[in-house]
Amino acid sequence: MTRLIVGLLITIATGLSSIFAGNISFTGANATVEYGQGIYQVAACDDWVRVNMIAGATGENGAPEGLSALTGLTISSLDTQACAGTEFTISAVDEENNPLPMYRVDNILGLCSQFACPGPTEVKLQIDSSGNLTSSIGASLYVVDQDLGTADFTISFVNAAILANSVGRLNIQTTSF
Numbered sequence: 001m002t003r004l005i006v007g008l009l010i011t012i013a014t015g016l017s018s019i020f021a022g023n024i025s026f027t028g029a030n031a032t033v034e035y036g037q038g039i040y041q042v043a044a045c046d047d048w049v050r051v052n053m054i055a056g057a058t059g060e061n062g063a064p065e066g067l068s069a070l071t072g073l074t075i076s077s078l079d080t081q082a083c084a085g086t087e088f089t090i091s092a093v094d095e096e097n098n099p100l101p102m103y104r105v106d107n108i109l110g111l112c113s114q115f116a117c118p119g120p121t122e123v124k125l126q127i128d129s130s131g132n133l134t135s136s137i138g139a140s141l142y143v144v145d146q147d148l149g150t151a152d153f154t155i156s157f158v159n160a161a162i163l164a165n166s167v168g169r170l171n172i173q174t175t176s177f
Helices: 002-020
Strands: 024-027 032-035 050-055 070-076 086-093 122-127 142-147 152-157 169-176
Touching: 050 169, 070 086, 122 152
Parallel strands: none
Antiparallel strands: 024 032, 050 070, 070 152, 086 122, 086 169, 142 152
16 A cells, blocks of 8 residues: 555656656747746736737838838726726847837837837836826827727827738737726
């Protein structure tokens, strides 16, 4: 009986350690995505918020023919009442985790790959105590529209800064203010 219990404990311990230390890799033709061990703590004011990129028409906003500029973001299913008093910071990084400019602030038409770009690497949005979404950035740089029926917010950049396909990942962070 003792051998059975010891055997079960060893089996369980071995199985758990392989789960905790495991990596799963998916390899495609051009890229590898790896999911590994880590500790994640998610604290949010809303159960489910989705952020998507908006790509402009191909060949427009300074993009070469066949490619699209990042012209904005959509935030879906945001409960502004539950998130009252919260600031959202959204940023984009490339595949090497380098910050990317989100929009141009110098009034030059053209992407950052064509002209030097001092564009900000993040978008900051605040939800006031009444549940209204606002931004400290002027409407001359980006415009925020709300669809009251779906709780979706669209952030449209006045001057695009980068190609949509240069974004490796969007990050969203929240803090109370």
